[in-house]
Amino acid sequence: xxxxxxxxxxxxxxxxxxxxxxxxxxxxxxxxxxxxxxxxxxxxxxxxxxxxxxxxxxxxxxxxxxxxxxxxxxxxxxxxxxxxxxxxxxxxxxxxxxxxxxx
Numbered sequence: 001x002x003x004x005x006x007x008x009x010x011x012x013x014x015x016x017x018x019x020x021x022x023x024x025x026x027x028x029x030x031x032x033x034x035x036x037x038x039x040x041x042x043x044x045x046x047x048x049x050x051x052x053x054x055x056x057x058x059x060x061x062x063x064x065x066x067x068x069x070x071x072x073x074x075x076x077x078x079x080x081x082x083x084x085x086x087x088x089x090x091x092x093x094x095x096x097x098x099x100x101x102x103x
Contacts, residue, residue: 005047012040049084058086066092 017037019030027035045055063082067074079089 056086
C-alpha cells in the first residue's frame with residue numbers, strides 16, 4: 001500500500017461521518033463529512049484496485065439496485081463494483097403505476 005492510500009485513510013479517520021449501517025439514497029440529507037468520506041473511500045478503493053490489491057470485503061451477499069433508467073452501462077458498472085466487494089448484484093424492476101404515468 002502506498003503513502004497516498006495511508007494518507008487518505010488517516011484523513012478518513014478524522015471525519016465525523018455517521019453512515020455505518022445506513023442507506024445512501026438521498027445525498028442532500030448527508031453532511032459534508034459524509035460526502036467527503038464517500039469520496040475518500042472511492043479514491044482508496046480505486047487506488048487499491050490500481051495496485052492489484054483485493055477490495056473484497058464480503059464473503060457473500062446481495063446488492064440490490066433500482067435504477068430509474070435502464071442504461072446498460074449503469075447496470076454493468078454497478079454489477080462490476082459490487083462484485084469487486086464480494087457481493088452479487090440484483091437489479092430490481094421499478095414498476096410503473098397509473099398515478100405516475102397519467103391517463
